[in-house]
Amino acid sequence: MTCTLCPRACRAERTPDRPGGVCGQPSAPVVARAMLHQWEEPCLVGEHGAGAVFFSGCNLRCAYCQNKPISQGGVGKPVSVSRLREIFRELIAGGAACLDLVTPTHFAPAILEALGDGPWPAPVVWNCGGYESVPTLRSLAGKVQIYLPDLKYALPGPAGKYSAAPDYFDRAAPAILEMFRQTGPYRMENGALKSGVLIRHLLLPGELENTRRCIDWVSEAFRPGEVLFSLMSQYTPQPGASGNLSRHVTRAEYRAAAEYMENCGIADGYTQERTSAREEYTPDFDLSGI
Structure with missing residues (x-):
């Protein structure tokens, strides 16, 4: 395939066994872990956990990525489409509250094939x-019930500095609007999210203004009750980090962000305790469940 699945549109020649492009992956799925994951938002976890499938590779180059061994380090195991479908079934059989496809964009055609035409029980x-392409998202309509996008940046400066994507917001904003167009306002049943959009934002140390601008956009683009918003404090300094990225978010920074979120009228969603910034909350990418 000549790849244009994401906003990079790098047109790399990716084949089932030949990697390429910014994501550095072949067109056939590569997976680093499949598990019942307890550390997603409560509405996704249920009694047993979210059925998370961690795909290898990523179209971003975030300097602070906690999943760097799989997003940029090449860790993962190639699987066939039929095996991927079996993994989905095994997670459902284990009581997964949802099928949580983590960093899936560059494998979208294979994932769609694995999902098939019929509905899933979760x-x-x-x-x-x-950082998504609207045409790729449109191909997912009817197959995806819940969109869980990050909104990392509203300012081009930190987007270019930390993720090599100065156009991040220009791509993410229309992508999130397309997600909402497909799902409509979020729908909950007994505390479980069944459909809709849950937007995540990770507060970065020293980047409070970027967080405020992200919150501004969400509060202006959506009415109360339409989307959920998760303000995350789990930033953890990674090896080799420098400058602001070498420290955790301060109590004052997170309190200011949470107060700004409240003042902007965003009440539907989640905030995190600062104790969420712990390395053990990142799973081991040991190829288990594959």
Whole structure:
């Protein structure tokens, strides 16, 4: 395939066994872990956990990525489409509250084939970095019930500095609007999210203004009750980090962000305790469940 699946549109020649492009992956799926994951938002976890499938590779180059061994380090195991479908079934059989597809964009055609035409007994979650192509998202209509995008940046400065994507917001904003167009306002049943959009934003140390601008956009683009918003404090300094990225978010920074979110009228969603910034909350990518 000549790849144009994401906003990079790098046109790399990716074949089932030949990697290429910014994501550095072949067109056939590569998976680093499949598990019942307890550390997603409560509405996705249920009694046993979200059925998370962690795909290898990513179209972003975030300097602070906690999943760097799989997003940029090449860790993962190639699987066939039929095996991927079996993994989905095994997670459902284990009591997964949802099928949580983590960083799936560059494998979208294979994932669509694995999902097939019929409905699944649990919602399918597209858990992505927000740097998405609207045409690719349109191909998912009817197959994905819950979109779980990051909204990492509203300012081009930190987007270019930390993720090599100065056009991040220009791509993420229309992508999130397309997600909402497909799902409509979020729908909950007994505390479980069944459909809709849950937007995540990770507060970065020293980047409070970027967080405010992200919150501004969400509050202006959506009415109360339409989307959920998760303000995350789990930033953890990674090896080799420098400058602001070498420290955790301060209590004052997170309190200011949470107060700004409240003042902007965003009440539907989640905030995190600062104790969420712990390395053990990142799973081991040991190829288990594959």
